[in-house]
Amino acid sequence: MQDNIVKIEGLYHRYSKDWAVQDINFEINRNGIVGLLGSNGAGKSTTMNILCGVLSQTRGRVLIEGIDMRTDPEAAKKRIGFLPQNAPLYLEQTVDEYLTYCAHLRLIEKNKIRESIDRVKERCGVAHFSNRLIGNLSGGYRQRVGIAQAIIHRPLLVVLDEPTNGLDPNQILEVRQLIKEIATDRAVIFSSHILSEIQATCQDIIMIEGGKIVFKDTMDTFNNYIEPDSLVATMENPPSADTLRAIPGVKEVVFLSDKTVRMRFDPTADIAEGLVETSVHHKWRLKEITLEKSSLDAIFAQLSNKTAKPSIQS
């Protein structure tokens, strides 16, 4: 039987009296990006630090390709690349010097070090900054160097703790693209407290709240977790609210403007077809229908037992 890439069993950790994470169980069996989602202080970084052997857990087991992190940490760490929340960079060094040091730390054979450095620099788009001091690089490029050190030894699993934190929108897009490229031939665990971030990059999602896993499944399942139950329609000649309420399945009608109306409906009824037919019949001149899906924020809030209004996601 083939071992899982990662398997975490009954993981507990506490810094003081209270548990920072408790009963964390998950496994990753395939390449691709797994999103670790949770609000600040939910236990994401603790889980990742334990997973990478930086922190020793209070209880539980972490297996990397079947190797226990506690009993054989060197073998397990060989299979992992880690980019912590603050990239572990030495600002006084050049990119080449830093990556050479990392290559030695990751026990890459001496004759393969040069090739490995060139490969990751090319892949992370920092080849033209080889001799630039890391301290003189922008935040986005520093993050790229951080990612480069995490993949320099071709690990089976790359763990990235909030890699897009503090970057501008363009840099975020670039780093996301880079992470997607990296994930083509290995498993990547990627944490964020920003829901759209996870949605844009991940295939699977693990959600942590209050130190516990509250949801783990594929992104598609997560997106469908809350069924759509409202739509926004734009009409040139909208009828009165009462007329719309008369359409079978419509439960509530709210006019957002003269021509735009939000209708809450029974998820079991096919309201769209009824609305289109009625609109044609009465010449309401229906221009647009947007199905409102509960956003990740709403799901997040629901799973976290918080209240939040669903927002529009077309």
Place this chain on the structure above:
Amino acid sequence: MKVIIRIARQELGLLFHSPVAWLILIVFPVQIGVNFLYYIQMIGRAQRMGNHFSDVTAMVFAGLQEGFYPGVKSTLYFYIPLLTMGLISREMHSGSIKLLLSSPIKVRDIVLGKYVAMMGYGVLLLIIICLYGVAGSFFITNIDWQFLLSGAIGLYLLICAYAAIGLFMSSLTTYQVVAAISTLAVLAGLNFVGGLFQWQ
């Protein structure tokens, strides 16, 4: 072993990226040099007054209460904390310790690497100390090299012992200044204990 050497090289590199290492290499020889000149001048003055001496090497380098080597010994514990304060606390503060801890190496390798770096820097201090021995040979006829050598080795081992204490203190805090002050306190305490109940 290779990893230990690599970590030591990295540490020494970082040390010389900061002005502290350079500054000590400038201030240390000046401070002990002033001390050295004092003893040489004192002997010279006495000689001009018609006194004759024997065992001059011991008088210059290690008098019973004072001398060049005891002087070096009492200056060392001001410098070593400045060198060792950042060894681990800097890495913990900046988060770069996670790079080391997530690498497939033992914690032992990290600690030894840092320690070897300090031993390397200690060699530089030893060379400076030895240069004063060489300088002494120009003034002292039939200088006792073995005596000088054993004293220098003793001082080197003292540097290594101080560095070990500094490294340990550096691992207890994320603040470099706190590491330096606590190392100084421990070394001062040990120096104080050395003189307790030693009536002569």
